[in-house]
Amino acid sequence: MDEGPLKNKLASCSEKEMKRSDWSISHRGGGTLQFPEHTHGSIMAGTRMGAGIQECDVTFTKDKQLVCRHSQCDLHTTTNVVAIPELNAKCTVPFKPASGGSKATAKCCTSDFTLDEIKTLCAKMDASDAAATTPAEYLGGTPGYRTDLYAKTCNRVLKLREYIDLVDGLGLKFTAELKTPEVPMPFPAGSDYTQSKFAQQLIDEFKAAGIKPQRVWLQSFLFDDLLYWIKAEPSWAKQAVLLDESADAAVTMAQAVANLSNYAQAGVKIVAPPLPYLVTVEDGKIVPSEYALTAKKVGLKIITWSLERSGWLGDGSGGGYYYSSIANVTNNEGDVYNLLHVLAQDHANAISWTFPPKCISQTPKNENGSRIDCLFTSTEFRNGHGISLVTATITASNLVGVEAFADRPIPLAAQHRDSLGPGYEIRPIQGKGQGVVARRRIRRGEIIMVDIPAVLIGISFLADTKPHHRRRILKQAINQLPEETRHKVHALYRSSAQHEVDAILGPNANTIMVEDEVHVGLFTKAARINHSCRPNAYYRFSERRLTMEVVAFSTIEQDDEILMSYVPLETPTESRRNYLKEHWGFDCTCSLCRGSETDIGDSENWRKQIKSVKETILDAKSQGFFPDAITMVHDWAKLSEWDKTPPFMPEYHDLLADLYLLNGDMVNATRYARMAVDGWVRLGSVDDEHLEKARVFLGRVDQLNERRK
Numbered sequence: 001m002d003e004g005p006l007k008n009k010l011a012s013c014s015e016k017e018m019k020r021s022d023w024s025i026s027h028r029g030g031g032t033l034q035f036p037e038h039t040h041g042s043i044m045a046g047t048r049m050g051a052g053i054q055e056c057d058v059t060f061t062k063d064k065q066l067v068c069r070h071s072q073c074d075l076h077t078t079t080n081v082v083a084i085p086e087l088n089a090k091c092t093v094p095f096k097p098a099s100g101g102s103k104a105t106a107k108c109c110t111s112d113f114t115l116d117e118i119k120t121l122c123a124k125m126d127a128s129d130a131a132a133t134t135p136a137e138y139l140g141g142t143p144g145y146r147t148d149l150y151a152k153t154c155n156r157v158l159k160l161r162e163y164i165d166l167v168d169g170l171g172l173k174f175t176a177e178l179k180t181p182e183v184p185m186p187f188p189a190g191s192d193y194t195q196s197k198f199a200q201q202l203i204d205e206f207k208a209a210g211i212k213p214q215r216v217w218l219q220s221f222l223f224d225d226l227l228y229w230i231k232a233e234p235s236w237a238k239q240a241v242l243l244d245e246s247a248d249a250a251v252t253m254a255q256a257v258a259n260l261s262n263y264a265q266a267g268v269k270i271v272a273p274p275l276p277y278l279v280t281v282e283d284g285k286i287v288p289s290e291y292a293l294t295a296k297k298v299g300l301k302i303i304t305w306s307l308e309r310s311g312w313l314g315d316g317s318g319g320g321y322y323y324s325s326i327a328n329v330t331n332n333e334g335d336v337y338n339l340l341h342v343l344a345q346d347h348a349n350a351i352s353w354t355f356p357p358k359c360i361s362q363t364p365k366n367e368n369g370s371r372i373d374c375l376f377t378s379t380e381f382r383n384g385h386g387i388s389l390v391t392a393t394i395t396a397s398n399l400v401g402v403e404a405f406a407d408r409p410i411p412l413a414a415q416h417r418d419s420l421g422p423g424y425e426i427r428p429i430q431g432k433g434q435g436v437v438a439r440r441r442i443r444r445g446e447i448i449m450v451d452i453p454a455v456l457i458g459i460s461f462l463a464d465t466k467p468h469h470r471r472r473i474l475k476q477a478i479n480q481l482p483e484e485t486r487h488k489v490h491a492l493y494r495s496s497a498q499h500e501v502d503a504i505l506g507p508n509a510n511t512i513m514v515e516d517e518v519h520v521g522l523f524t525k526a527a528r529i530n531h532s533c534r535p536n537a538y539y540r541f542s543e544r545r546l547t548m549e550v551v552a553f554s555t556i557e558q559d560d561e562i563l564m565s566y567v568p569l570e571t572p573t574e575s576r577r578n579y580l581k582e583h584w585g586f587d588c589t590c591s592l593c594r595g596s597e598t599d600i601g602d603s604e605n606w607r608k609q610i611k612s613v614k615e616t617i618l619d620a621k622s623q624g625f626f627p628d629a630i631t632m633v634h635d636w637a638k639l640s641e642w643d644k645t646p647p648f649m650p651e652y653h654d655l656l657a658d659l660y661l662l663n664g665d666m667v668n669a670t671r672y673a674r675m676a677v678d679g680w681v682r683l684g685s686v687d688d689e690h691l692e693k694a695r696v697f698l699g700r701v702d703q704l705n706e707r708r709k
């Protein structure tokens with residue numbers, strides 16, 4: 001990849017775990033560079049790589065069962081069908097060897113076989129050898145940048161329903177393409193299996209599996225299929241996708257662009273052109289094309305395809321079809337990221353900010369080059385609560401990419417919690433101003449409060465901007481919020497500083513990590529929680545949902561004050577006292593600041609031990625000392641129980657499950673993986689990413705158990 005800020009930024013992430021995102025849609029199951037497509041293996045590989053949405057291309061068998069195949073007639077290149085003589089004989093065109101200069105041929109369609117017959121096939125990498133003189137040779141031809149390694153065991157072709165159950169079990173979303181039939185419809189001629197029956201059958205299978213339309217993106221290249229769904233199944237058509245490759249052959253690009261407004265008027269919401277339709281080159285740079293700009297103008301959302309399909313980009317080919325509109329700036333493998341970056345940047349504008357972003361360019365300080373910080377305000381955020389972000393454009397773009405701004409239905413356990421009403425109230429507390437008090441008994445590990453930021457500010461902006469400039473932008477950030485939220489922010493003002501914004505943010509903001517940068521967030525409810533050195537609560541922050549959740553360390557009785565520690569628990573007493581005085585403006589009076597020397601000494605000692613055990617666990621894990629790490633995890637739990645700051649249970653069970661698996665102890669790995677899934681389900685966090693990860697992990701453990709039987 002060419003040297004530059006993008007390469008530096010990407011390199012800084014190279015060792016990180018993949019994060020699941022709806023911005024990443026698996027193609028043909030996901031792991032298709034290595035795994036036979038549309039199989040259990042490729043879906044699991046796509047899931048591990050972070051796909052939030054999984055694809056099944058849907059076609060039908062001779063007995064009208066729906067199966068996942070990239071095209072109706074690709075069985076000869078994606079399975080071993082030609083090597084099974086009695087099935088090869090049933091192909092539309094049975095295998096014919098290469099001879100006398102003519103290539104080997106075959107054409108085998110799903111509609112040539114019953115589902116039972118298809119289920120006897122083994123999927124393979126999509127390839128064939130045109131010079132083959134035997135069926136076995138014809139199965140070869142996999143390009144060198146892919147591998148047949150995972151096609152050595154038999155992966156079965158998936159039924160649509162099997163795909164639905166698998167993806168549902170993983171907690172992911174679906175995209176199902178109604179593959180344009182390669183046989184005349186109705187099939188067979190004269191029957192009642194028409195194109196609209198096929199289009200309806202696809203939806204019916206999702207309905208039968210109990211899947212909600214919001215989790216499914218239907219796709220088709222046929223405008224008529226979209227029109228059918230819009231009329232017959234409007235709730236499923238809301239996010240149906242019209243695939244568009246018309247400018248490849250049918251019409252000119254100008255006509256394809258002109259057609260976009262017709263689609264929008266007909267009720268289509270999303271178009272999906274291939275990558276080259278969306279970008280062009282201006283002054284040597286990749287920029288959005290006329291097609292992309294027009295689609296946005298007429299209100300269409302865009303999904304595109306397919307990032308993983310090209311061969312080498314650096315072999316002089318300019319990247320082939322998918323890079324055809326940017327071929328003159330495509331010459332190495334890293335250009336895939338340059339293309340993706342342009343699409344991602346464009347994405348930041350996909351959300352309609354309530355005010356035009358106000359940007360401040362920072363001077364370049366390090367090898368990451370210059371960054372632009374902007375003030376972005378959305379008054380729509382979370383049902384009109386609103387948010388002002390003051391951060392780098394790339395951070396805003398990435399947050400949009402992971403749908404942090406999208407309103408999603410809250411998980412069932414959270415709905416149950418909400419139905420009980422808030423477990424706390426805000427009231428005056430002697431000597432502390434306001435505080436948060438339990439209205440009922442709160443269980444250990446329960447989420448007490450869910451809060452979202454009114455203002456979120458990147459630390460670089462705070463560090464690099466001149467004070468008067470910084471205050472002006474932050475004042476504007478607050479003023480642009482909806483009235484109710486603005487009032488809540490102003491209510492946090494205490495005349496402890498000369499400037500109003502400083503007096504609001506200084507004693508009320510929390511630090512959180514967003515996109516690997518420290519940010520300062522103003523949470524108007526959580527800002528009412530007072531400090532204790534022996535807290536009964538702590539917070540966790542979800543970047544993906546931009547939400548803070550305050551969790552109970554221990555059982556909290558009705559009328560007890562809810563308290564968090566403003567400093568890391570292991571901070572020595574002297575530093576804690578000074579920090580609270582200097583930064584928060586109060587004298588620490590809690591038992592660990594004012595208690596007896598022995599009490600303070602004991603506690604400091606424990607907390608130091610807890611910190612050191614936690615660090616040693618990570619060290620032991622990274623060096624492969626798994627039994628030691630397991631022993632220390634149990635020690636850590638005991639020590640923190642004594643300190644009344646027990647580990648967060650689902651996370652603790654995740655860690656143990658992982659360590660036991662690494663140590664080859666399947667019984668305990670399974671036990672803790674189950675406990676982790678149960679724990680995450682019961683917690684009812686608004687961010688279900690951990691739950692999904694725990695489910696994927698349990699799925700992997702179950703699969704390993706199955707193989708060992």
Ligand SMILES: C[S@@+](CC[C@H](N)C(=O)[O-])C[C@H]1O[C@@H](n2cnc3c(N)ncnc32)[C@H](O)[C@@H]1O
Nearest residue numbers: 431432433434507508527528529530531584586
């Ligand atoms: C995040 S606010 C907490 C809510 C605040 N009490 C209020 O009235 O909005 C932090 C401020 O609360 C006060 N505070 C928090 N914990 C305290 C404690 N343990 N003792 C005395 N004052 C405290 C300090 O004035 C501190 O700057």
